Amino acid sequence: MKKELLEKIEQPKYLLPIIIILAAVLRIIFFNGHIFSDDSYYAHLAHTYSEGNFGSDFLGYPIHLVRKLMIFFTMFSFMIFGEGELATVFFPFLFSLLSIILIYFVAYELTGNKKVSLFSSFVLAILPTDIIFASINFADLIAAFLINFGIYYVIKFIKTSEMKYAYFAGLYFAISIFAKMSFYYVGILILILAFLYLKKNKKISIGLILSAVIPLLLLVIEGIIIGAKTGNYFYRFQILEANYQSTYYNFFPYTVLGDSYTNLEYFWGLLKQIFVENTKNLFLRRFYLLIPLFALIGSFLFIKQKRNAGLVFWSLGLAILMLGFTTSPTSYKPLDLKMSWYAYPLFFPAIIIFSETVIRYTKKYLPVIIILLFVGSMYMSTEYQNFFDIEEKNKFKDFIHRMDDEFVFTDHHTKYAVDLIRGYDENVVVSSLSNKPTLLSELPKYSLVIFNEGVVNELQLQGYSLPNYESLKTEQFKMIEKYSDFEIYRKIE
Numbered sequence: 001m002k003k004e005l006l007e008k009i010e011q012p013k014y015l016l017p018i019i020i021i022l023a024a025v026l027r028i029i030f031f032n033g034h035i036f037s038d039d040s041y042y043a044h045l046a047h048t049y050s051e052g053n054f055g056s057d058f059l060g061y062p063i064h065l066v067r068k069l070m071i072f073f074t075m076f077s078f079m080i081f082g083e084g085e086l087a088t089v090f091f092p093f094l095f096s097l098l099s100i101i102l103i104y105f106v107a108y109e110l111t112g113n114k115k116v117s118l119f120s121s122f123v124l125a126i127l128p129t130d131i132i133f134a135s136i137n138f139a140d141l142i143a144a145f146l147i148n149f150g151i152y153y154v155i156k157f158i159k160t161s162e163m164k165y166a167y168f169a170g171l172y173f174a175i176s177i178f179a180k181m182s183f184y185y186v187g188i189l190i191l192i193l194a195f196l197y198l199k200k201n202k203k204i205s206i207g208l209i210l211s212a213v214i215p216l217l218l219l220v221i222e223g224i225i226i227g228a229k230t231g232n233y234f235y236r237f238q239i240l241e242a243n244y245q246s247t248y249y250n251f252f253p254y255t256v257l258g259d260s261y262t263n264l265e266y267f268w269g270l271l272k273q274i275f276v277e278n279t280k281n282l283f284l285r286r287f288y289l290l291i292p293l294f295a296l297i298g299s300f301l302f303i304k305q306k307r308n309a310g311l312v313f314w315s316l317g318l319a320i321l322m323l324g325f326t327t328s329p330t331s332y333k334p335l336d337l338k339m340s341w342y343a344y345p346l347f348f349p350a351i352i353i354f355s356e357t358v359i360r361y362t363k364k365y366l367p368v369i370i371i372l373l374f375v376g377s378m379y380m381s382t383e384y385q386n387f388f389d390i391e392e393k394n395k396f397k398d399f400i401h402r403m404d405d406e407f408v409f410t411d412h413h414t415k416y417a418v419d420l421i422r423g424y425d426e427n428v429v430v431s432s433l434s435n436k437p438t439l440l441s442e443l444p445k446y447s448l449v450i451f452n453e454g455v456v457n458e459l460q461l462q463g464y465s466l467p468n469y470e471s472l473k474t475e476q477f478k479m480i481e482k483y484s485d486f487e488i489y490r491k492i493e
Contacts, residue, residue, distance in 0.1 A: 170214025
């Protein structure tokens with residue numbers, strides 16, 4: 001009787017919903033909300049769109065202007081739930097849970113094993129990176145979901161040769177571009193796969209080519225539409241290049257060499273970026289529970305056994321491209337994988353390889369592995385929140401909510417965040433000091449100044465001019481609160 005009950009519970013129709021409920025509970029426990037980062041830009045642009053003046057006087061990363069899907073999702077959430085912090089995380093939370101369902105079906109298509117598929121869903125449900133970013137309005141999680149949905153249809157096409165799956169794949173890939181250009185790497189892999197198919201079968205796979213070309217066609221259509229309105233047919237690519245210019249400090253060679261270097265230093269710096277920094281950040285990161293490393297080991301094991309070739313190609317291909325391939329078509333700019341959310345596209349294949357390795361070779365230790373994974377996940381999720389300083393930022397949010405009938409001055413990035421936290425309440429006038437020849441000594445008496453040295457330094461790297469904040473140390477100002485890196489001063493003279 002107990003055995004029959006256990007076998008019944010282990011069926012996907014019972015166990016998968018339990019895993020999803022567990023995932024939802026963990027994401028609520030480790031809720032983050034607004035973290036005063038890129039999420040400020042999405043919220044601001046969504047607000048300006050709903051106001052009918054999209055992007056007017058926008059100061060921020062240029063690339064956010066073409067991430068229309070993120071802006072649409074944020075705006076749609078505002079329409080349903082009202083303009084505020086909670087609304088911004090509805091879609092990341094939703095797509096995080098949908099990814100747990102999706103990985104089950106992708107894993108089953110690739111392995112034909114329900115236990116591997118369920119374990120893959122469980123691992124993604126407790127993956128600290130996914131737990132944390134499920135309640136942060138970043139583009140990476142959503143873009144990865146859409147890409148993985150496209151890959152699911154690529155797999156279906158390869159198995160059935162039905163062209164409808166190629167169209168579906170191309171459609172999801174195309175939509176993902178309007179969240180983030182993460183498809184860049186997957187598109188290269190699909191084209192390589194199409195070449196290998198041609199070499200082996202002496203004929204072209206129209207479906208594979210089509211799934212990779214549809215996103216490009218959509219970009220062409222976008223360019224034509226924008227060009228017809230503005231005369232600028234290369235708007236997206238100009239925005240992309242402008243964004244690289246704005247955020248140069250996030251890419252090689254600045255990441256390891258700074259502003260000045262010789263040709264020899266460039267060469268050694270490149271090796272360091274790829275084989276030291278990126279390799280360490282991809283395979284040895286505790287936030288990922290070392291799953292990419294285990295997947296790497298499993299990949300070589302599968303290669304030796306000559307099985308799961310497609311899964312290995314997907315995982316190793318993405319890993320290699322992420323480590324050293326350029327992100328820019330005009331210059332060599334590999335990723336700096338120190339930013340953990342960049343690794344999102346790799347999680348699906350890495351988790352599936354890890355899961356099949358565990359189920360196939362260490363099944364008798366499965367309860368122990370589950371416990372270790374869960375304990376490690378809880379610890380690393382806590383560490384993630386410490387990294388983002390969530391507790392202090394929540395105190396800062398409480399302070400922002402308490403502000404009433406104040407004149408507040410800060411940089412434009414922090415202004416966008418304060419506006420969001422207050423639900424765009426007009427009772428508090430929040431003014432940006434960015435790119436304005438303002439002296440802090442000239443600000444109105446009793447007004448507040450919010451200062452974050454790290455934010456100001458980064459904005460200055462981006463080319464924005466800001467006032468001399470040394471004035472805050474004079475007798476004219478008094479620091480009244482400090483939360484995380486945010487210092488709040490009141491002008492008293």
